[in-house]
Amino acid sequence: MNRLLTLSGTKLAEMIRKREVSSVEVVEAHIRQIEKVNPVINAMVKDRFEEARVEAKAADEKIKTTPVDQLPPFHGVPCTIKEAFALKGMPNVSGLPARRGIISQEDATGVARYKQAGAIPLGVTNTSELCMWYESSNKVYGRSNNAYNPRRIVGGSSGGEGAVISAGGSPFGLGADVGGSIRMPAFFNGVFGHKPTGGLVPNTGQYPYVTEEAARFLCTGPLARKAEDLWPLLKILAGPDGKDPGCVKFELKDPATVKISELEVVSVEDNGSQPVSRDLREAQKKVAAYLAGKGARVRTAR
Template identity: 50%
Template sequence: MLLKQSAIALAADIKAKKISSRMVVEAHIAQIKCVNPRLNAVICHRFEQALREADAADNLIAKATNFNELPPLLGVPCTIKDTFEFEGMPQAVGMVSRKDVFGQSDAYAVNALRRAGAIPLGVTNTPELAMWYETYNRVYGRTKNAYDRTRITGGSSGGEGAIVGAGGSPFGLGSDVAGSIRMPAFFNGVFGHKASPLLINNEGHFPSAHGQTLNYLSAGPLCRRAEDLEPLVRILAGSQSYRLKSVAQVDISQLRVITVSPERGPKVSPDILNAQQQAVDALVAQGARHLTVDLPLLDDAFMIWSSLLADSSTPEHSFTAMLFGEYHIKHPVKALMQMAIQGKQSPHTLPLLMLTLLEQFPNLAVGQRKHYVKLGLQLKQQLNELLADDGVLIMPTFPKVAPRHGHPLLKPFDFVDCAIVNAMELPSTAVPMGLNASGIPTGIQVVSNQHNDHLSLACALSLEKAVGGWVPPWQQWLADLPMNLARQPKRKTKIMI
């Protein structure tokens, strides 16, 4: 089935002329048309252009004499997060003030995918300014989870997570500064990778990163099959791809699989603890060694992350500046009060107003910020020594499965298990671990040392084989069908004679 295959498998079949690019693109367009009215994941499409590009790909293959010279993703559809500039497509990033902003050229990562032959079908929704873990904004509205539309898709790559998880795209382009690839991948039951610092160029991304913040932000893929992760990261890395070691060289039996004492960090639900144990057991069954460690500094993970981020930012590149402008950098609290009074009439969402205010706290206590920056450097050293070149850390992506809409406002710091990985400048791969008893995706993240992306990617491949990976939501829809039909009220049928 075309909607279940990996991008690499689709590319191979297209080049072998077993299927055409047009067939693949049409199938995914049809799926988007089917699910998007209920999910609101794709906010602007380019279906006609995509079909023309598919025909061009098929013509190129028909004339080719050496298939090895063809682009690796030739004819394969994909989707692009709204934060990336994409020529002719909107780049609002959920901001009313940017609703008329359209790409004049392609961001580096978008260009890399298109040069590799990928065919973008459209762009996907994000939270306002891409700075929240529920995808909702005043421009395009709320994105919903294909497994349960009352639940969030995560953020900020929430549109990508939703449409990839729903089978509407083999893979998508996301970005991650505090879990923005890994949380949507987790909530929507697919794979995602946050790469090592500077492996993938962020040029053309908004919000942009500067200085040390460049080490925290990473573009990366979300995909339904683990075998796509390494080739997609290589394509996105471009001239830096030599830094990514081969996944094929990894021997799982030579790895140390590390877990952290459950007393550290946010309280984790049984679903996530079970997924974590299942992952450990699967890797140990292949010969890996397991050890549990205690990292007390993780108790301060949120303050470490926020302090390191604040320490790396300048006022002109702050969220406050991007949201309100130069004047409000000097008067952020006053500006926020004005916006709060406007309520629903405000062009901004409540989460972003809260985050903007939160951004000011480290600046009000420089001494405290320096304290947590120092702790962060200590934690980074501990993790580097712990992981070395043969260790992977299995940890929660989020404390529970996808929560209901609005829940993030009640638990605003639950993203910290992802955020601290960015602050430590480590690569991490989100790995789906099946569905819980309610049919909602569970999963974990696999963290490795800087420039050891190949270790976490290898674990993703191994865990997919052991556990099964992505479970399409329509399998759950079919499983629930008898129960849903039984709940329908019986109606009397009037027979017309």
């Protein structure tokens, strides 16, 4: 596999800024990987490859005339977007047959912020119907398949994102989560995902859009092939946009300043609903033991 397909978005951005690699090379490598794997995993449901190629060339030209410290953090780095988010010129169907033919006329807030950070969207990825199931399958786009074993599912509702990132087609993407729609695809596909605190990131521009009580639980957030991208992506996404009334201003604290000794950690080995394998139990115990060794107050909930 091309080494570029194994690196974090943060690392790729650094290499592009230093002109160790061009945005065109990085974007083209990911496009070729998607073209290779998508017939099997059916993760990307609509691409914008030609537009991305043009944008990558423009990104490389900008580097020639712009001081490095004035470039955005993910300048020239490709990404992917959950189809439930509006990406201008792309479908915004969310797996619902009644919405066939609907094309976004503007970008969702999260998409716009990724673009402002220099990221180049390659296309939109599959979801469950109306983003309401833990398998990304619908009557518009069909079922997405796991890159590790195509007979297995990718989770949902941001399953297309989990699958395409897992298969090397994207360093990071944009998803949303109410009851596991970022967390499950990240887990099922062996990538990283973060559901932010409710109200931290605007949900503007996604379908279905929830209101009132349920809005507190819908959270827009990042998925990535490397954990190191989650924090910089969250910083990009966070903050009010003047459109989502549920989004408020938070003071984001740098994780590097967090004192583990001041944390209380609850370890839930089994929620009583689904069986948990011994390997996963043991892995969780190791994490709990590590945190306890660093001074955290760890307790197990049963």
